[in-house]
Structures are given as structure tokens and as C-alpha cells.
Amino acid sequence: MKEILKKYKRQVQIAGGICLIAVLGIGGYVAANQDTAVQTQTEMKKETKSSDQKITKNDTKDAALEKKTDTKKETVKKEDTKSEKVVEQKETTAKKSESADNKSTEKTNKKEEAKTEKESEKTDSKPSDQPESKPEQKPESKPEQKPSKPESKPEQKPSQPESKPEKPQHTHTWQEKTHTVNHPEVGHNEQYVVKEAWTETVTEDVYDPWECCNVCGADCTADPSGHMKQHALAGEGGGRHTEYYKTVTRTVEHPAEYGTRYVVDTPAWTETVSDGFFCIGCGAKK
Known part of the structure; x- marks a missing residue:
């Protein structure tokens, strides 16, 4: 048995290595699939969270819009109630003025009725010739003229409250x-x-060597030998020397x-x- 194991030991080792490699490959594949599954689950959770957040934001926006509309409606209602109160106040003031006018007209009518009764009593006591003319004129003339007063009063009184709040005119200073x-x-x-x-004439000695003739003192720098030859032919002698300075006169323009x-x-x-x-x-x- 030992001899058989020794013979096939190499093959058994190779087969075991192959099995280990296969097991490791299967385990890695399973782990990779699990990682991808976990990633997909986390992505799904993130997407659901973001969608929930968007829904909550939309809900908050809708609630804010509803609040704004409610506040606008309340302000409109307040303004309507204010206007209704103003109208009611005006109506009450008009009713008060009308009631006052009616009371004044009733008083005047009562006074007129009392006067007519007194006059009728007087006419009854007088002779029969005069009472027929006087009672017919007084009741017809007075009641027709006096009821015209209450008609004019209601038209004038509503204008008085409008004239009172007028402020005095401001005079500018x-x-x-x-x-x-x-x-x-x-x-x-x-x-x-x-x-x-101004211009200036300047005489100055300028260093400029030149050949001077001893006989005539002329400048013979250009041809000293020819100049000396002419003096010798004329029997005047000869000779020359070198001078190192010349006297020059020039004009200088000063600005x-x-x-x-x-x-x-x-x-x-x-x-x-x-x-x-x-x-x-x-x-x-x-």
C-alpha cells in the first residue's frame, strides 16, 4: 500500500491542488455576486430616500402655497368687512339724519294742526258771513308750502359731514x-x-603744427621745399621752422x-x- 501511495503521490498532490483552485474560484464568484447584490440594494435604498425627500419637499411647497392663499383670502375678507362696516356707518348716519328730519316735520305738522284747530274754533264763534272764506284759505295755503321744507333738509344734511373734515388751507412760507x-x-x-x-568774436591759440618760412613768414606746410627754392632763386636766402600754435579768430553765437x-x-x-x-x-x- 505504501508503495502504491509513493507511486501516485505526485498525481494525488496535483489533483488536490486543482480541487483547491476550483473551490477558491467558486467562492470568489459567489462573493463577487454578493457584493454586486449589496451594491444594488444600497442604490435602491438611496433612490427611495431621494424620492421620499422630493415628495416631502413638494408637500412642504404645497403647504406654503396653501398658507399664502389662506392669508390672501383672510386679508380680502378683512378688507370686505371694513368696507361693509363703513357702508353700515354711512347708512346709520343717513337713517339718523332722516329720523331727525321726520321728527322735525312731525313737530311742525303738529304745530300746524294745533293752529288750524284754534283758528277753526275762532271762526265758529264769529258770524256766518266770514267763516266760509277764511277756513278755506288757511288750510290750503299753509300745508302746501310747509311740507316743502323737509324735502330740502335731507338733501342738505348729508353734505354737512363731508364739509366738516376739510382742513384749513396751508399757506406756504x-x-x-x-x-x-x-x-x-x-x-x-x-x-x-x-x-x-548775442554773438562773440574769440581769438585764441590753437595747437596746430605748421611750417613757417624764415624769409616771408608764410605757411609753407603744403610744399616747403618748393617754397624755399623760389626764395633761393630770387637770391633772398632760405630756411624754415615749425610753429606749433595758430592764432584763430572765430564767432560764438550765444542763445x-x-x-x-x-x-x-x-x-x-x-x-x-x-x-x-x-x-x-x-x-x-x-
């Missing part, structure tokens, strides 16, 4: 307001002549000399500027 503006000095710089332009100075065009001054006229009482402007 105007006052001018001003402010000062300080203007600085204005000027410029200009040049003036300190010394006029004009200028200076600068500050010139004032307009001196400093203060200006009073008007801001307008203002009412002391109400602040109106014109």
Missing part, C-alpha cells in the same frame, strides 16, 4: 437755501527773457537766456449757489 462753493486760483507758467541772444514765472489768470473766489426755495411748514420745494 418759502425760504431759500444756499451753499457756498470755493473756486481755487487759476494761472499758468510762462517764460520771460533774462538775457538777449537767449529765459526764466519761468507763475502768472495768475483768475484769483480765488467764493460763489453762493441756490439750492431752491423750501416751505418751512411742509418742506415742499419750488
